[in-house]
Amino acid sequence: MLSTMQDGPLSLANLLRYAASVHADATVTTWTGSTTRRRTFGELGARAGKLANALRGLGVGAFDRVATFMWNNTQHMEVYATVPAMGAVLHALNIRLSSEQLVFIAHHAEDRVVFVDGSLASAFEGVLPRLRTVRHVILVNGDAAGFRAPRGVEVHSYEALLEAQPGVYDFPVLDERSAAAMCYTSGTTGDPKGVVYSHRSLFLHAMHVTTPAAMGLSTSDRCLAIVPMFHVNAWSLPFACMLSGASLLMPDRFLQPEPLLAMMEAERPTHAAAVPTIWTGLAGRLATHPQDISYLREVVVGGAAMPPTLMKTFEEHHRVKVVHGWGMTETSSVGTVAHPPAHATGEDLWRYRMSQGRFAPLVEFRLMGDNNAPVPNDGESLGELEVSGPWITGSYYSPSHEAIEADSFDEGWLRTGDVGRISPDGFLTLVDRAKDVIKSGGEWISSIDMENDIMAHPAVAEAAVFGVPDERWDERPCVAVVLRTGEPADATALREHLAESWAKWQLPERWAFVAEIPKTSVGKFDKKVLRRQYADRRLAFIHLD
Template identity: 45%
Template sequence: MLGMMMDVPLLVPSILRHAARWHADTEIVSRDAEGAIHRTSYAALWARCHRLANALERLGLRPGDRVGTLAWNGHRHLELYYGVGGAGMVCHTINPRLFPEQIGFIVEDAADSVLCVDPGLVPLLEGIAKHLGGVRAIVVLTEAARMPRSDILPGLLCYETLLEAEGEDYEWPALDENGACGLCYTSGTTGNPKGVLYSHRSTVLHAMSVGLPDVFGLSATSVVMPVVPMFHVNAWGLPYAVPLTGGKLVLPGPKLDGASLHALIVEEGVTFTAGVPTVWMGLLDWVRANGKDIAPLGRVVIGGSACPPVMIERFAALGAEVRHAWGMTETSPLGAVSVPKAGQGALTPEARLALSTKQGRPFFGIDLRAVDSEGRDVPWDGATYGALLARGPWVCAGYLGLAESPAHARAGWFETGDVVTIDPDGFVQIVDRTKDVIKSGGEWISSIDLENIAVAHPEVQEAAAVARPDARWGERPLLVVVPRPGASPDPAAIRAFFEGKVAKWCIPDEVRVVESLPHTATGKLLKSRIREMLG
C-alpha cells in the first residue's frame, strides 16, 4: 500500500521560492572586489532568477547543458546557483585558485557550454584560451559600464545587459528531482580532478539537514557570512541552507583579510560564519593586534583541514563557539559536526576542548563507519585506527564521465581516504589522510596531531608534519614550521615543546623553519609539494 501524500519533487528553485514568498524583505548583502556594498532581498533575487533563466534559454542552452562559473561570493553568483539549476541546466562552479592547466582540463572535461566570470578573472580565461574551443559564450558578471576588453577573447557578453533584455515571467520546468543541478571537481592533488555531479534531491536534502540545531543551527534570525568560497563544494551548502531557513546572507567577495572580514561582521551583525583555518588565523591575529572584539559573532564552523585546539580557545575567549566539521566534495560536503550529546554538558573545560577538536558525529542523512584492512569494523574505543567509509543520499556514487566507482566494491560505501578513530559516543576524529599518515616501526603517527601541537607554540604560525624514510624504523616524522611575524623559533625548543604531549617516539626527529608552506587551492597543506621541497 502506498501513502497518500502529494508527489512534490525536491527541486533547488523551491528553496528560493519559499524564501521569496515568506522572507521577501530579508536582506542579501554582498561586497565586490572594489569594496562596494550591494543590497538586495530574496524577493528581488527570485525576480532576477526569472530573467536569468530566460537569458540562458535565449543563449541556446538546453536542459543538461553545463554553465561554468569563475566567481567569488556575490549576489550574481547566487543568482546562477538558482537560475541555472532551476532552468534544468547544471551550475558548474570552478575554483579559480587551481593551476591554469587544471582549470582548462576541468572546462573541457565538463563540456561547459557557457562560462560566467567575474571581471577580475577574465585574464585567467585569457591564459587558457586554447581550452575554450567548446565554449559558446563567455558572460562577464558585471554591468555595461564596467565591462573589460579582451583581444584574446572577443565577443564577451555583459551579464546585466543580458538580464535587462528579459522579462520576469518564466515558467520553471517540472524537473526530475534526481536530475543534475550542480557540478564540482575534486581538488586533484593526485591525478586529474574528478567531477562530482549533485542532484536537486541531494542538494535539497543536504540543505535541510545542515540547518538542524546540532549541525549549523540556522534560523530566520541568523545572519550568515559564508567565508568558504561559493566555488568550493556549494560553499558548504550555505547558499541553499540559509534561504531555506530565511536567514540574512552576507557575501564577502574576494577580500578575506582580517580587517575586511571584521568590518562585515560588525557592520552587518554577522552571527554565524564558516571557513577554513587559514582564513580564521588571519582574522584572529588582526583582532588581537588591533584590540577589537568580534561581537555579535556567536558561532564559527571550521573545516577543510583540522582545526588546531589553540584556535578553538582563541575564539572562545572572544565569545564565539567553534563547531569543528568534516566533509569533502564527494559528500556535498558535510558529513560530521562536533556538537556535544546529552550527558556531555558537564565535561571539564579540558575534556570539552578535546571533544571539540574531533570532527564530530554524523547527523541524519549520512552514515559513517571505520574499517581495518580486511574490511571489518574497528572498535569504537577512540584509539583503534580505521579507514573511513560514508554513504547517504548526498554521497557520491560515481564520477562524471568515468567508469571507475568511488564506492567500496563489497558494500556500496564511499572510501573517503581518511584514517580515523571513533570514540564510544560515536565521535569521529581524523587521524590523517591515508597517504599522509606516518608509519614508524609498525606504529602510526598522526601528522595532524603533531601539527596541532606545533601551532600552539607561541612562535609558530603554521606547521606541517611529513614522513621521511628511515633505515631502521621505515619512516620518521619531520616537522616544518613557519614562524609568526617577528619571531625566530629555535628548532630544539620546538622539539622540547612536544615533551609530555605525545609519546617520545612520536616527537619529530627534526624541525625545519621555512618562510612559507604550499597550499592547495582550497587552503589545505599540499603535502606532496612539501615532500618535494624537503627532498
C-alpha cells in the same frame, strides 16, 4: 500498505520559488571594500526569471553545463539560484587552480557558458582559447567590450543581458534525481574527479545544514559565507539560507583579515563559515587591532582541523564559539558537526569539541581496518572511514579509469581516505589522511595531532608534519614551521615542547623553518609539495640527533 501522503519533487526550482516569496525580505549583501551592495531574495527571484530567459536565448537547454569563475557575491548567488532551477547544471570553477587543471575540468564537464567576474577577466582570458566547448562568456562587474575572446566565443555583459529580458519565467517541474550541480575534487593526487549532485541530494543536504545538529540557521541569522562558492557549493550555505530565510553576507574578493573585519563590523554576522587558515589570519589581526566580534553566535570550520589553542583563543578572548565540521566534495559537503552532547563538561567537553563531530542522521558510517574488515566504534580502534547516504556520491562523473572507481568505492560505500576513530555515540575523530599518516617502524604517528601540539607553542604560527623516507624506520616525521613575527624558537625548543606529550621514538629529527607553508586551492596544507621539496633537496632542514 502505502501511506496517504502526497508526493512532490525536492527540486531547486521549488526552493527558488519558496525563497523568493516566503523569505522575500531576506537579503544577499556583498562587500565592496568600503560599503555594501544589497539585494533581497524577492529581487533575486525576479532577476532569476530574467537570467533564465537570457540563458534560454543563448541556447542553454536541459542538463547543459553552465560554469562560473567568480568570487562570492550577489550576482554569483543569482546564477546559483537560477541555473539548477531552469534544469541546467551549475558548475562553479575553482578560481585558484592551475591553468592546466582548469582546462582539464572545463573540458571534462563540457561547459558551454561561463560567468566570469571582471576582476578575474585577465586570468580567464589566458585559458579561454583552450576551452573548446565554451560558446559564451558572460562578464559580471566588468567591461565586456574589453574582454578578448577567440573566434566562436560570444562575450556578453551580465547586466545588459538581463535588462533586455522579461522578468517572468516558467521554471519547470524537475525530476528530483536529475543533475543540478557539479564540483570537482582539488586533484591533490591525479586528475580532479567530478561529482554530480542531484536536486534531491542538495535539497536534503541543505535541510540538514539548517538544523541545530549542523549550523542551525534561522530567519534571524546573518551568515557570512567566506568559504568559496566553488568549494563544495560553499558547504550548501546558499541553498540553506534560501530554505531558512537567513540573510547571506558575501565578501567578494576582500578575503584579507582587515577588510573581513571591516565587513563584520559593518554587518555584524551571527554565523560564519571558512577554513581554519582564514581564522588564523583574523586572530593575528585582532591581537594587534582589538575589535568586538562577539556578535558571532557560531563559526563552523572545515577542510582541516583548527588547532585547540586557536579555538580557545576565540572563545576565551573574543567570546566566539568555533565548531569543527567534516566533509568532502563527495559528501556534498557536511557529514559531521562537533556539537557536544548535553552531559559533556570540562575536559570531556573539549574532547568532543576537538573531534570532527557527530554524524548527520542520514549518513551511514563505518571504519575499515587493514584486513578490509570493520573495526568497532569504541573510540579507540583506528580504521579508514567509509560513508554512504542520500547526499554521498556513489560514483565519479565519467571516470576515465576503472581503477579510480575501484580505489574509491567499496560495494556502495565511499572510501574517504581519512583515518580515524568513532566513539560509541557517533563522534568522529580523524588522526590523518591515509596518504599522510606516518608509519615509523610499523607504528602510526598522526601528523594532525603532532601539528596541533606544535602550533600550541606560543612562537609557532603554522606547522605542517609530513612523512619522509628513512633507511632504518621506513618513514619518519619531518616538520615545516612558520614562526610568529618576533617570536624566537629553535628546533630543540620545539622538540622539547613535544616531548611533554609524545613518546621519545615519535619525536621528529628533521625540522624546517619556512616563510610560508604551501597550501592547496582550498586552503589545506599541501603536503605533496613539501614532500617533493624535501626529495628535491629544496627544503632546508635541521637534523637533530
